[in-house]
Amino acid sequence: MTTTHLLDRDRVRRLFDLRSSYNAIAGGDYTDDPYPAWRRLREQAPVHEGTVHELTGYQGQASFHGLPEPDRPHFSTFSFAVCDEAYRNEELFSSSTSLGLEGDVGVGASLLTMGGNRHRRYRALVQPSFVPAKAKWWISRYIEETVQLLIDSFVDDGRAELNVDFCAAIPVLTITSSFGVPVEEALDIREALHQPAKVIQHLAPIVAARREQPQDDLISILVEAEVTDEDGVRHRLTDAEIYTFAVLLLLAGSGTTWKQMGITLTALLTRPEVLAAVREDRSLLRPAIEEAVRWTPTDPMFSRWVTEDVDFHGVHLPRGSVLHLCIGAANRDPARWDRPDEFDLHRPMKRSLGFGGGPHICLGMHVARAEMAVGIGALLDRLPNLRLDPDAAPPRLIGMYERGATEIPVLFG
Known part of the structure; x- marks a missing residue:
């Protein structure tokens, strides 16, 4: 990897500040605490008619997974048991309206939108690269170097802004580096994630080169992978399928982990x-990360499409409607956790829904954990007396469907 000074900090801020116009579509201008409203909704009924943001009182037109889709009926649930049940019942609650169209590139044709056997076959192609045992590969090849170079850029200053200048840069550099993308192109790809044609311009020459000479990276794994179709015929992935995998991994890898790391640092620095x-x-770092994922998951809602008419926990859900799973509220359900609104480092560890659930549980969750553990651990190793800057505004958690911290200004030394 070259040095991280090639990252344009102003551009990083525009792409990764939740308050920027780039992130406004997901409700980045929402600055209230949604959890009191979610608690009331969870106490009132298992399932409500309406979207999460409408029921919360947000007046904007936030778009996210399953939104806006104005022609469909919308319902939302806020309890752990009901969200978990919906995640597990893939036949009744589908991850998308379709299985994706062959030849399409983008999230609409990705693992997120596949179901059943097709999803299992395609997920199995990349799953081995994301199992816990593979974390050392990610750390030694990509994460550790990225983290240390970023800290090198401010270690002598005695102060830093950790959310955008540190947390945001780690995942995008990790994922793009694992594809063989030069550092100077990393932000171009991040900015173009919703314009697949532009992403392909960066990835096409890499895919072509790996077909000629594979290397020890993710694109090579995808190039050499074989999938068995419904007729039992094995074939290599097409370029379009590789591009779609890449877009999904880039979107997930560079779009969620940085926010969760910022949330975790905020929880620690304010305590x-x-x-x-x-x-x-x-040894307490892992429980701290898991508790932060439970306490405030960065993406507090995902959606499922109802495949047939059903009476679900006292509410009739018509076929074709959308059920929104407010996992943020589910992760603070007192039926599962004592004192759920508290951040408790020593809480007995139970499975939360911070990384989703069911067949579509987050593919990259072990890599995300490794990025957070290595990043936060390195800060503690190299920045003595790390603390919030008392003369700066403290970080706040904001956003509707993408929750994250504002600036995290710190002093050290």
């Missing part, structure tokens, strides 16, 4: 005694 405990005993 100095907890931060001190983690610094002293690094």
Whole structure:
């Protein structure tokens, strides 16, 4: 990898600040705490008619997974048990309105929108690269170097802004590096994720080169992968299928982990005694990350499409309607956790829905955990007396369908 000074910091801020116009579509201008409203909704009924943002009181036209789709009936649920049930019942609650169209490129034709056997076959192609045992490969080849270079850029300053200048850069550089994309092109790809043709311009020469001479990277894995179709015939992935995998991994890898890392750092830095405990005993870093994923998941809602008429927890859901799973509220369900609104480092660990659930549970969750653990651990190793800057505004958690921190200004030394 070359040096991270090739990243344009102003451009990083525009792409990764939730308040920017680039992120406004998902409700980046929402600055209230949604959890009191979600608690009331969860207490009132298992399933409500309406979308999560409408029921929360957000007046904007936020778009996200399953939204806006104005011609469909919309329903939302806020409890752990009901969200978990919907995640597990793939036949009744589909991950999309269709299985994707062959030849399409983008999230609409990706693993997110596949179901049944097709989803299992395609997921199996890349799953081995994202299992826990593979985390060392990611750390040694991509994550560790990225983290250390970023810290090198501010370690002598005595101060830094960690959310955008650190957290946001780690995942996008990790994923693009694993594709063989030069650092100077990383932000071009991130900005073009909703314009697949532009992404292809960057990836096409890499895919062609890996077909000629594979290397130890993700594009090579996709180039050499074989999938068995419905007729039992094995074939290599087409270029379009490789591009679609790449877009999904880039979108997920560079769009969620940075926000979750910022949320975790905010939870620690605003609780100095907890931060001190983690610094002293690094075995507490993993529970801190898991608790942050439970306490405030960065994407607090995902949707499922109802495949047939059904009476579901007292509400009739017509075929073709959308059921929104508010996993943010589900992760604070008192039926599953004591004192769920508290960030508790020593909470007995239980499975949350922060990484989703069912067949579509987050493919890259182990890589995300590794990025957060390596990143936060390196900050604690290299920045003595790390603390919030008392003269700057403290970080706040904002956003509707993409939750994250504002600036995280810190001092150290």
